[in-house]
Amino acid sequence: MCDSYINLEMNNIAKEHLCCAISDKKHQHGVDEKRSWLAERIFEGHVFRKLDAKGKVFIEYAPLETAWVPVNGENYLYIYCFWVSGRFKSKGHGKDLLEYCIEDGKRRRKSGICVMSSKKKTPFLTDKKYMLKYGFEVVDTIDDYELLALSFDGTKPIFMDSARKQEIDTKELTIYYSKQCPYIPNCIEQVKKFCQTNNTPLNLIEVNTLKKAKSVPCVFNNYAVFYEGRFKMVHLLNEGYLKKKVLV
Known part of the structure; x- marks a missing residue:
């Protein structure tokens, strides 16, 4: 795709929208809170990449060592959120964003990418079926919840005890x-x-x-x-x- 994407950085985080709560006024306090939280994470290698358009099209990920999730693993990236919605669906944006994350992981010489999902499609979690198409596999399970990973070197992350x-x-x-x-x-x-x-x-x-x-x-x-x-x-x-x- 030839669409333009933006990574949020310290020089643009104050003016760029955060996608998911873009049009709902009752969530604007949460947007301010998230913006502050995100600003503290950027120096840790946290990435928020979005389409340069007014829509919910983005991927957000971070080094697993500094990701705020009970998952353990060395040298992985963890995807917090991956969302393409509305009129932006079926236009290749999901592919563009996920492939960017994968290539970024390889550029950083990471061991792989991981994400939390579930056996059945669940709101607020990444769709398992979509990730399997890109080579992700189930590496750990707790009840109906699953940890998916795309390993570059054979190592695998796991849920914390x-x-x-x-x-x-x-x-x-x-x-x-x-x-x-x-x-x-x-x-x-x-x-x-x-x-x-x-x-x-x-x-x-x-x-x-x-x-x-x-x-x-x-x-x-x-x-x-x-x-x-x-x-x-x-x-x-x-x-x-x-x-x-x-x-x-």
């Missing part, structure tokens, strides 16, 4: 979250409001350091929900989804 727990001591609704996704702050506010109105105990745990992210007691890309001591999902919650899928 802590992620295999999938349970915590407290029974109350508990949410682990980071500011990596601009949708999260608004979702947290919706959950807080619902829980206050309905006298539902709520425990919010902000994952605000790399150390915390590497030791979350479940699979975690930027958000994780527990209820009655058991891990439920990585799906971001609004009030409706909370009542329908968690508090049942």
Whole structure:
């Protein structure tokens, strides 16, 4: 494709849009939070590459050693988010972005690329079927969640031991979250409001350091929900989804 793409850098991060929450005013606080979070990651080799257009077309990845996820591996890149939506679908953008990431990994002499997915297509996670077409394979599994990897040298990353727990001591609704996704702050506010109105105990745990992210007691890309001591999902919650899928 001949379309132009942009990598967010310190000289343009303040003026460029962040794609996923581009047109929704209620998420603008989250955009500001994400912009600040991202600015701190750029010097770690974090990449946010997007189409130079007003749309949701981007890939975001980072060195696994500094990626805020409970995944362990040496010299890998980890894909946080990979999204092509709306009128931009079926135009080769996904191919362009993923191939850029793969070639970037090879240029950096990385051992491979990895990403969290699931056995069935799940919102907020990369589509497994698409990644398999590019040579990714399942290298580790926790229940319905899978770690996919494209290895350049035969080595493979794995989930941290802590992620295999999938349970915590407290029974109350508990949410682990980071500011990596601009949708999260608004979702947290919706959950807080619902829980206050309905006298539902709520425990919010902000994952605000790399150390915390590497030791979350479940699979975690930027958000994780527990209820009655058991891990439920990585799906971001609004009030409706909370009542329908968690508090049942």
